[in-house]
Amino acid sequence: MTTPRLPQRRRLLAAGAALCLAATVPTGALADTPAFPSKPITLILPFPAGGPTDAQMRALAIAAGKELGQSVVVMNQPGAGGTLGPATMSRTAAPDGHTIAIAANTLYRLPLLQKVNYDPLKDFTYIINLTGYTMGIAVRADAPWKTLDDLIKDARSRPGQISYGSTGVGSSGHIAMERLARATGTSFNYIPYKGGAEEAAALLGGHIDFISNAGWGAQVDAGKERLLAVYSDKRLKRRPDVPTLKELGHDLVITSPIGVVGPANMPPAVVARLHDALRKAMQDPTYQRLVEQWDQEHQYMSSEQYRGYAAEQMPKEKAFLDQLGLKLQ
Template structure:
């Protein structure tokens, strides 16, 4: 009997996107069937916040704490739904195509959303298909290895990679993610070749790293593990050293002109009512000072990077153009 052909990565990705599209569309249809009450102020029913990463990662704990605080202000529950895939882009794209622009379905937006259209064909336009509600914070990226790894410094890792081209594996949350691009820039600058393995989120990366199946990863959310001695951070990727970890040098200090800023925020489908956008913005803005939320920020070495709706929209346009320049400089695609 002939062997059945295996599904291609593109086919599986399309199938995942279609399933997600149908799931969100079904939820939107259900809510649309609920009776509307004229004159009642938004919101009058629960809000769905789509988180495009698996449970357990840095963004998961952060956004759940923020959602709890914002829900108190809004007077309605905020249901956080994890929908990982393709570096955090499949879920927002599905939301843009299927959810009503009524404010009851919103999503977390990550930098990859502005970068991926320059790397491959996508079914969304980040500047036309979304309403930018509020900018929240920025991730602190690092080059992370297990505490029992043989490399005590970034130089030792690079020297080993030079001696063994392609032998050292590293992970990041999806192809085209900020961690992936940063490590490819580092490899090019150092003249070495690393072996990239894409993951859905940091929880999976950490499991493989600590299990000895992955040499390093480049993502945020490593603070608690560094504190407990489970990992070693060879370099951070910000402009300056982190206050909590002043002993860890930056890539820039080590001679690599690489600074990674990966802001996150909340978006909805295009065409949202400005009054609904303002209500959501104000609730989440007030939630950003909630003590439980601030604790999750500190644990993950994240910094507040608040942007109002107008400023967030303009920032997205600037960063979209900047990502295009970076991608063209690297000369990489994901096709």
């Protein structure tokens, strides 16, 4: 019998070593590294179509799809103050990155107000924070109140008779107005809605007197609504004539970040891939134009920063709710 030539023997030995190494690696480790994404990604938007977030996220989805090599499909799933969509995702979607959702501050405020079927810190993977809603108090252009002080004085004279809308119980706009009402000794009649488009229709139709929320930009630009004040720390670049609540003597600054979350236990490599694609998509001119059109600011947070923000925010929200006397129902 002839002996294999040396190069051939080396090739055989190398192949045998590779087979031995493969036998020692758990099969799950090899299976855990599939190509991502392998199919279109669903981005759940927990607000109705037609609002400011809808337009922004559709622009972002198109840009992110180009980065990922797969389409990103926006699916509207409103309800429960913007928590129904991400909560449902956390229970039903595989943690493979192909189903993700937009999250707002209500996601970790609502569990402090009522029983929910999710844990904001255990049931989600925090991927990236994108921007933040700019909250404000807006009335119809023909409303009798020219300033916030006019509105508050009127509310004091007939408590509970002036109505306002915001996106769901426990939303940032709701809590902000309740804090303002408590601080000024007034009370208002709160009516929750599913999203900004519904609130605008209700306000312009005369069903409510004002809104405490974001999403008033287009109506203010069109001269249909008047912005009395904003909850931001500084006056807005596009609206330098509108005062902040802080300027008006109310120590109240409200921010409401908007980010992207996925189900718990997503692979770190998938999280990083989504984060990087969305981070690049944030530079898309159409997306940036829509963010600025609605008077929002870019509020980027990395995955780690975003999760840290959520953890820190829960005790802060609890303190605000305790001040208002709002307890778990």
